[in-house]
Amino acid sequence: MADTNPWFRAYPPEIRNHTEFDQNVGPKRMPPRNSRPIAYFMLIFTMDLMKKFVLETNRYARNFLTRNQHNISNKSKVHDWNKKGKLTLTKFKAFVAVILNMGLIKKATISEYWNRKHSSQSTPWFRKVFTRNRFQLLLKFLHLVDNRKIAPRNSPSYDPTAKFKPIVDHFNLKSKTHYSRLKTFPLMNP
Numbered sequence: 001m002a003d004t005n006p007w008f009r010a011y012p013p014e015i016r017n018h019t020e021f022d023q024n025v026g027p028k029r030m031p032p033r034n035s036r037p038i039a040y041f042m043l044i045f046t047m048d049l050m051k052k053f054v055l056e057t058n059r060y061a062r063n064f065l066t067r068n069q070h071n072i073s074n075k076s077k078v079h080d081w082n083k084k085g086k087l088t089l090t091k092f093k094a095f096v097a098v099i100l101n102m103g104l105i106k107k108a109t110i111s112e113y114w115n116r117k118h119s120s121q122s123t124p125w126f127r128k129v130f131t132r133n134r135f136q137l138l139l140k141f142l143h144l145v146d147n148r149k150i151a152p153r154n155s156p157s158y159d160p161t162a163k164f165k166p167i168v169d170h171f172n173l174k175s176k177t178h179y180s181r182l183k184t185f186p187l188m189n190p
Helices: 037-044 047-067 077-084 089-104 110-114 124-129 132-141 165-178
Strands: none
Touching: 037 165, 047 077, 047 089, 047 132, 047 165, 077 132, 089 110, 089 124, 089 132, 110 124, 110 132
């Protein structure tokens, strides 16, 4: 009998034994069920990561101020870094809270979060946590890697991802620690 469909041939389904996939897929090593949301956040954004941000941000700020001390105007807000003191773990947590809240409360510019001009649009919480200048200094100096350990741009060993690679590696490691995914093999991908 001739094939009635000239476009493709239907083959019987393959029978596969998926014993290698007998694993629990999904979250693992989770906090207790009634935990606060911060407990889940801390699974990925760990204290070690935050301490690394604090250490490297302070190092970068110190190096920047030392290296550029003769080029910085006396009126520059950068001098406020030393007046306000170095970044602490508590201040860094507040910084992360401000960043996350900025994602929830949309404003046109960063300075709008500290604007007092229109009381109907005021967001006083941001002013209570940081001054605008301090927040912008933290953004300016935020670092995760010691620049002295990174190859310069013209170097053959230069890696354009070097400044953010540690956080990607950290998140990938934490994802593997706290989530089991289905194992795939190259033949399974289209």
